[in-house]
Amino acid sequence: MFQSRDHRSVGFITEAKDPYEIYDLNSKILPEKYPIEYITELMINFPNLQLVYVTYTQSEYKTVGYILGYVDTDNNVCLSALGILKEFRSQGIGRKLINQFLENVRDHVKVRNIDSQSVYLHVKIDNTNAIKLYKSIGFKIIELIPNYYSDNSDAYLMKYRLT
Secondary structure (H helix, E strand, O other): OEEOOOOOOEEEEEEOOOHHHHHHHHHHHOOOOOOHHHHHHHHHHOHHHOEEEEEEEOOEEEEEEEEEEEEOOOOOEEEEEEEEOHHHOOOOHHHHHHHHHHHHHHHHHHHOOOOOOEEEEEEEOOOHHHHHHHHHHOOEEEEEEOOOOOOOOOEEEEEEEOO
16 A cells, blocks of 8 residues: 555556546546556456556545556567556556556566566657656666657667566
């Protein structure tokens, strides 16, 4: 159980169980929309890498953030998406989700005997808050990828060393 910095809510991280919940959050938060089939496939194949952050405020539970990831065909781990509802940002929820994700990744690759040394992600180059967060956790910018997103905006490829 986590208490937010401004004490508005108490929350916890758990594995995502409802692909439609993630789909709805994704539609509200990120400009890149993931199809429900993609989210469902991730939840079936990599259940411990799909996490949500749930708050308890004013006597109700509400999912306010999520993180999605997978192991690709080359055994590299991808942090595919991280999203927090706007009114719950800057409360440390993204950091908590990433840290739990990285812990789950370490367990996942160890249990499945996967030789993976890093986690990678893509982030829009103008998403300065996300870049700052990722860098503070230990991700490093590896390269600039022009026209990566559907709106032709550029992305940074960032990596985090697991070892």
